[in-house]
Amino acid sequence: MNVFRLMLMVLLALPVFAQSENTLSDDALRETVQNKINHFIFYGVRDYVKTDVKDGNVILSGWTTTVWAANKIGKIVQSIDGVKTVQNEIGLAYGSDGMANGAIAAIYKDPMFKHRLYDAERPVHVIVQNNKLILVGTVLTELEKERAEFLAFGSTNAVAVENALTVKE
Numbered sequence: 001m002n003v004f005r006l007m008l009m010v011l012l013a014l015p016v017f018a019q020s021e022n023t024l025s026d027d028a029l030r031e032t033v034q035n036k037i038n039h040f041i042f043y044g045v046r047d048y049v050k051t052d053v054k055d056g057n058v059i060l061s062g063w064t065t066t067v068w069a070a071n072k073i074g075k076i077v078q079s080i081d082g083v084k085t086v087q088n089e090i091g092l093a094y095g096s097d098g099m100a101n102g103a104i105a106a107i108y109k110d111p112m113f114k115h116r117l118y119d120a121e122r123p124v125h126v127i128v129q130n131n132k133l134i135l136v137g138t139v140l141t142e143l144e145k146e147r148a149e150f151l152a153f154g155s156t157n158a159v160a161v162e163n164a165l166t167v168k169e
Helices: 002-020 026-038 067-078 097-109 142-154
Strands: 048-054 057-064 085-092 125-130 132-139 160-167
Touching (some): 067 085, 097 125, 132 142
């Protein structure tokens, strides 16, 4: 009788142990995914990928400069423990390389941003869509946000600069 009870208790406890193994909160999983993307060797200042996670399902959005990079990022994310599905909505950034490079040089040569150029999590990403620049990422102050826009607009022939930078709370 005791053996039967013991076996029953073990069998009932197994699903509980199996569920708790490899279960990350959505916030922890999002952070893990974003960290993997930020450290991907072909992810640079001209790419920007945002991750949203709901119940282990990951949605990737943003832009990369090549279709290959977008697909590779999707595969990297799919291989992360805890990721159930990946919905890859990463678009292709297209436009003038000269415009992008001019804005990047102006921003990252400026003393306000110079020390951040080689950070894995660069504060300002420059995306070109036709003749428009989109600045995305996270900066520390409102002044950095305004300065990046000023530098990007003043150093290129962009028709418009969309400042989608967020200020870290």
